[in-house]
Amino acid sequence: MQNLVVLIKGAGEMASAVAHRLYRCGFQIIMTELEKPSMVRRKVSFGNCIFEGSWQVEDVESKRAGNLKEIREALARRKIPVVIDEKCKISQILNPDIVVDAILAKKNIGTTIKDAQIVIGLGPGFEAGKDVHAVIETMRGHDLGRVIIKGTAQKNTGTPGPIQGITDDRVLRAPRAGVVKNILDIGSLVKKGDIIGSVTDQPVFAKVDGVLRGLIHDGLTVIAGQKIGDIDPRGQIDYCNTISDKGRTISGGVLEAILFLLNDAST
Structure with a gap:
């Protein structure tokens, strides 16, 4: 896994949950973000390093990187580099093994199945087998985190998932x-x-x-x-600083998809 580079588009809450899990599994992680990202759950978003310079999520540190040299320095220090790169142009230089579109734009804004050996999209807007190799279901409920190899995720309802019945x-x-x-x-x-x-x-x-x-x-x-x-x-202050159950479930789906597709390619 140490030789596999994963480029994650987006560095908000769900993207960071994915990055955290893959990092702990030994992958090299690079993330891209907007110049002024509007992530809400900043405490658990690696993209907060765009504002702060560096940021930790559950003992894993991200570092804002402005060029290829800074990306390599961050990786060498076992940190996750986050690059301001709205159109993900860095992908053409890095040639990543795996691309994960975790922007959660509810539509595909530029990811193609040819972007890497393995391309994964989170949520609606992608079609597995056409735009990406796999789609991960992001809708709360029975199928949350399911790996879709053919087809699409559920359509966005526009209603946030309930917490204690409140949406x-x-x-x-x-x-x-x-x-x-x-x-x-x-x-x-x-x-x-x-x-x-x-x-x-x-x-x-x-x-x-x-x-x-x-x-x-x-x-x-x-x-x-x-x-x-x-x-x-729920009023639990410590929940502000830790990855959510939804994030952990979706990140598990991404890891499963990567391992499945790597194994499928080797047979």
């Missing part, structure tokens, strides 16, 4: 277009009606009691209705 109300959305100003931080305990922050002076209120599990970076520009935060009604 939409646990998600914080921008009330208007503008610039985000955070008052509270991830890990804060909140009550329904508390002000979390604002978007260009229009307040954002908590709709449920719980812990602020995710919040996009202060100062980012957002559009009206964009997801900017997440409240966990």
Whole structure:
């Protein structure tokens, strides 16, 4: 596994769960991100190193890398390099063995089955056998994490998965277009009606009691209705700093798909 390079497109929550598992299994991991990523669960996203320079998720460290030399230095130090590369042009230089599209855009925005020996897509927008070699189901429920070798994942419903029966109300959305100003931080305990922050002076209120599990970076520009935060009604502060059950399940599906496709190619 140490000789296999995995390029992961995206460095948000689910991409980071995948990166963490594959890293611990011995793969060399490289990730790409936007210049100003709007990931919500920043505490468990390797892409937070874009803002901080470096970032740890469960004892695995990522490092912002600006060029090929810095990528190689990070890999040599057993860190995960994260490159600002919206169109994933670095792939043409690195020639990775495996590409995982973990952007979760709900559509394919440029990944092809020819990008690597093994190409995997997370969630809807990909067709296994056409766009990618395998698709991983990301919809909560019975099939979460299932490896799809032929066909597609379930369509996006637009409704977040329930936690203690709560769906939409646990998600914080921008009330208007503008610039985000955070008052509270991830890990804060909140009550329904508390002000979390604002978007260009229009307040954002908590709709449920719980812990602020995710919040996009202060100062980012957002559009009206964009997801900017997440409240966990279970109120467990330590959940803010660890990979979720959904992330672990999806990452397990990615590992299974890689091993299955490697074995299939060798027979």
